[in-house]
Amino acid sequence: MKEMYDSVVTKDYYPTIRPYGVNGTDSTYVVMKVKDVKVIHVDDDKGLFTFQAYAIKSWVDSRLAYNDTSVSYIPLKECKAIWGPTLFSPQGIEVGDFPISSPKARSVRIFPNGRVKYCSTWIQTVRCNPIFKKDVKEFTCPFQILPFGHMEEEMTVMFYEKGEPVTTTKEENFLPKYTYGGVTASKTCTPNPFENMFGAEKEKEDHDHKVSCVQVDFKFTRRT
Numbered sequence: 001m002k003e004m005y006d007s008v009v010t011k012d013y014y015p016t017i018r019p020y021g022v023n024g025t026d027s028t029y030v031v032m033k034v035k036d037v038k039v040i041h042v043d044d045d046k047g048l049f050t051f052q053a054y055a056i057k058s059w060v061d062s063r064l065a066y067n068d069t070s071v072s073y074i075p076l077k078e079c080k081a082i083w084g085p086t087l088f089s090p091q092g093i094e095v096g097d098f099p100i101s102s103p104k105a106r107s108v109r110i111f112p113n114g115r116v117k118y119c120s121t122w123i124q125t126v127r128c129n130p131i132f133k134k135d136v137k138e139f140t141c142p143f144q145i146l147p148f149g150h151m152e153e154e155m156t157v158m159f160y161e162k163g164e165p166v167t168t169t170k171e172e173n174f175l176p177k178y179t180y181g182g183v184t185a186s187k188t189c190t191p192n193p194f195e196n197m198f199g200a201e202k203e204k205e206d207h208d209h210k211v212s213c214v215q216v217d218f219k220f221t222r223r224t
Contacts (some may be wrong), residue, residue, distance in 0.1 A: 001071070001074060001075075004066065004068055004071070004074055005074055005076075005110075007066065008064050008065075008066050008074065008110065009064070009081045009082060013063055013064075013081070013082070015080070015081055015082050015083045016083070017083065018083055018085075018150075018154070018155065019059065019060065019061035019062060019063060019083060019114075020062065021156075022060050025153075026153065026154070027152065027153055027154060027155060027156045027212075028059060028085070028150075028154065028155045028156070029059060029060070029156050029158065030057055030058070030059045030085045030087075030147070030155060030156070030157050030158070031057070031058050031059070031158050031159065031160050032055065032056060032057045032058070032145070032157065032158075032159060032160070032165075032214070033055075033056045033159065033160045033163075033165050033166070034053050034054070034055055034056075034122075034165070034166045034167070034183075034216060035053060035054040035055075035056065035166075035167050036053055036054050036167060036168070036169040037051055037052075037053040037166065037167065037168050037169060037183050037216075038051060038052050038053065038168070038169040038171060038173055039051045039173045039175060039180045039218065040052055040173075041175075042131065042175055042177065042178055042220075043131075044131060044132075044177065047127060047128055047129055047131045047132045048093065048125055048126065048127060048128065048131070049125070049126055049128055049131070049141065049218070049220075050123065050124065050125045050126070051122075051123075051124055051126070051218070052121070052122060052123045052124075053121075053122045053124075054106075054119060054120070054121060054122070055119070055120050055121075055122050056117065056118070056119050057084075057085065057087075057117075057118045057119075057120075058115060058116065058117045058118070059085065059115070059116055060113070060114050060115050060116075061082070061083060061114050061115075061116055062114045063114065064082065064110050064114045064116065065112065065113055065114035066110075066112055067112070068112070069112060072111070073109040073110060073111045073112075073117075074109065074110040075107065075108070075109055076107070076108040076109070076110070079108050082108075082110075082116065084108075084116070084118060085147055085155060085157075086147070086148045086149070087145050087146065087147055087148060087157070088145075088146060088148045089124070089126070089143055089144055089145055089146070090144055090146070090191055091126045091127050091128070091141075091142065091143055091144060092124055092125065092126055092127075092143075093125050093126070093127060106119045106120050106121060107119045124143075126141060126143050126218075128141035128218075130220075131220075134222075136222070137221060137222050137224070138181075138219075138220070138221050138222070139219075139220055139222075140217050140218065140219050140220075141217070141218040141220065142186065142215055142216070142217055142218075143215065143216045143217075143218060144189055144191050144213055144214070144215045144216075145157060145213065145214050145215070145216070146191060146211050146212065146213050147211070147212060150211075150212075151210065151211060152210045152211055152212045155212060156212045157212045157213065157214050158212075158214060159185050159214055164185075165185045166183050166184060166185045166216050167183075168180075168182045168183055177222065177223055178220045178221065178222055178223060179220070179221040179223060180218075180219070180220060181219030181220060181221060182219055183216050183217065183218055183219070184216070184217050184219070185214070185215070185216060185217075186214075186215035186216065186217050188215070189213035189214055189215035190213070191211060191213050
């Protein structure tokens with residue numbers, strides 16, 4: 001397995017350069033799934049909630065393709081030598097996703113066609129202003145996921161088309177003041193990336209480019 005890895009990740013491979021896109025475009029497509037979401041805390045005073053989940057991300061890096069069919073994939077516990085997408089959320093106040101170079105990454109697999117599958121654990125704290133509105137009984141908290149530092153023509157983030165892209169754990173989400181109504185993948189996602197990424201509205205006026213985005217909606221009901 002080490003010999004196969006060494007033959008794929010050579011000295012000519014540069015992990016700081018993203019892979020060239022597929023489907024006739026230069027954009028790197030990153031497909032993802034968020035599994036077993038569980039809300040573990042809601043902070044009324046700060047307008048925050050915290051959830052944990054498994055994040056599965058996949059992309060194609062043709063530089064990592066190999067012809068040896070004796071194995072289904074090359075497994076990696078951690079790997080600092082290959083490229084991986086860095087994602088962030090404008091609503092997040094703590095880093096929920098570990099970069100691919102982190103020893104906390106759960107698993108990385110490289111398939112013969114160059115597809116990389118990366119699974120990690122998320123523990124994320126999220127801002128949600130409706131928590132402050134005590135008179136609102138039912139509300140939804142959006143959680144957007146964007147590529148950091150890349151426009152849409154450079155990186156496109158999307159959910160898996162097959163199956164449920166976002167699922168809730170079967171375990172009970174015990175929250176003293178709320179009933180957790182589960183999560184859904186939103187059909188729309190329109191962030192203001194220039195305010196979030198660069199902190200200046202002027203940047204928005206100077207660019208016509210868009211940032212790719214996917215969104216997860218968390219549903220809550222306040223107990224009376």
